[in-house]
Amino acid sequence: MKKLVYNVALALCAMVTINSCSLDEYNPMEVTGEETLATFDGWYGMQTQCYNPIYSQLYTVTDFLSVAEAGTDTWLTANNNDNSKELFYYESLTPSKDKAWDKLFMQAYTALGICNTVINRAESVEGNADDIRVLTAEARCLRGFYHLILTTYFGPITLCMNEAGNNIVLEPKRNTLSEIYSYIIDDLKYAADNLNTTPYGNNRARVSKKSAMGLLARAYIQGAGQGLSENGVSYWQRAADVAESFIADTEAGGGTYGGYLYKDISDMWADGNN
Template sequence: MKKLLILMMALGFLASCDDFLEEEPRSEMSVDQFFSYPSHAYNAVNVLYRTGAPTFYSTGVYGGSRAMLGGYISGLFDNDYKGQEVHVQHSQNLTLNGDNLAGYFDGAWDACYLAISRANLAVANIAETPDLTDSEIKQLEAEARFFRAFNYYYLVKTFGDVPLILDAYNSLDNLYVERTPVAQVYNQIIDDLKYAVDQGGLDNLPMPANDFRVSKATAATLLADVYLNISGYPVQNNSYAEAATAARQVINSGNFSLIAHGATESESAYNVMRLSDVEDEYIYSIEYDASISENYWQPAICYPNSATAWGIFKYSITNNAYKPMPELLWIYDDEKDLRIQEKQFFHSSLTYMDGDEEVTKTFEISPYLWHNDEALFETGKNNKDMVVYRYAEVLLIAAEAIAQSEGVTSEAIGYLADVRARAYWQTDRSDIVAELTGLSVDEFVKEVWKERLRELSLEYRIWADIQRTHMFPVTNEANKGEVTFDNVVGHTTVWGKSLAEKHLLFPISENERQRNPNLTQNSGY
């Protein structure tokens, strides 16, 4: 009995030790702990503004931003530092594959799926968070769904079929997910965006007027863009009418307008875009504050690498990381179009004081839209937001979608004329309307494509438009402002390389394929 008593006491002591040694971590929270207060739900959504695809618009001084890759493969943009930036070399030479750019594509794939995982977690738990009102639940879920859609949109346009994961991971089961067909991924993107538009209770406002949070217009604009894209390749599901409906939700709200020109060219709408973060034209902006998270090197890529030697910038290096090729610049009529004039979208000279002497430097044409005097010459820190979607693009989406679904109506003509008239600032708008009136649907749609090229040239839409239309823009120095379109498959780029069907999608990293044996590679790689 004594031995039995001693054994029972020992077992009891061990059990009490187990209880004593059980700890609740203070430095991290489980999912059950995390969604305990409204602030937790807000934090779960707030982090999505800075995870995955939104970060691809911020640039490095050497390699540019991930959003620039399509411009490189088109041959219409160059990078002064491509000697060391192999993703630029392989894109221009059309030699990219899942091995030689494995690390580069890993970065995009991993970042997007991290964002999607966080969005899935938010969607699964927001409604269960105590003390959130119904309107807060709807708003936060709408924002989470927007970012899930935004990241899947990047993935599906970049890689085609991708694994569609909608559940929050809470175990190691089902890690090796197969690729989901493009059409099915797009259906989920549309479902998420329709929820945000129709059920999120979001205000239909410009983002700056909405405390820089996703608004109904943000979701509707992305939805219109998605419908426009699936109407083309590779899905070819005629959704132009739906694109028009989504775009009209923004237009008919009356809350948006194109930035107007000031009294001088230095006060043009395009210079306002360069300087201001609070315009009614902005539908989705990525917000920056240099004291918290700055927009890094964006101003420094407004000058060639040789400008570093001038010794006048607060940045240690400059690099024309998204240098427009002449074939790109020829899309503009250099007599009529304000956008191609010096210090509008682009520039090629700088005048500054060196002591008592005025010095003027000239250089190859570089982007000016990202130029920031304060960051370049005073602080070395850039506060400027990156605008991803503008009202001008909504008007162009509406013009194309209406023409394709309803014909070349006065409404469609008006939207295209609004954008073009701002650029052709010395041409009467009625003359522009007259030129567009009477065009066939095909002729009018090509005019919209041309205007997209000109208006969105520094907003990374060129490759996406080539993908969906299968048409490559062709220009000629002798006829600046004139653009024709060539079948992209078989088109020879300015680098003498012939584009093939496979190049319309990028390869999946072989590193990722080794991690997930159920992933297949894109055809041709």
């Protein structure tokens, strides 16, 4: 009798267990990356990472400084010493672990993948349309900037057009300088058209319309040195047009681009204007 009662109880427990498995359960913490990027907060969080190399490496440590300045006439080597010849003479610039030029290369390409993700997902994000437009323009401005500094120091690079982790290119090919600068300029033009004169959230660390205009002029000037043109017009002329437009607007009060001039040159280095 006891054995029968035991078996019945065991069967009932098994039935309860089986039935409990059929319940529809919802875990509020179980959110996929795709779902997160479809929300404004998730997408905005990734967008802020587009700025990561700027504040964490490029302008806060000496690695990028050595790449940007060592080969110019700002620095000299005594008796033509070949110490750090990779930077001073642009010789033997091959991948080397923990070297300054490798850091710049990897950090910029990492940020480019993030920028692409932000740009590609913008249309599916639910949120304020104006906020999304401005933040997307920021990502395109930064994508143009990272490509620009990469081609400045590494020549004909490989354009990064894919999201981080998607369509990984195992055998990258260099793009032509014409393709690279055309891609950069398209991004910077979009940014100049869609950014506001006041940075998003009134945050001075974010790019604004005048940032895009300055980078656009710089891209045209650098491309002009490579003999490039746009629709039959020299990049030199394009650079002049952009620069003159910006200067004229600044002298008139900066209503279009948000530029301004200090009355005293010493204000350029005043702590209050840092």
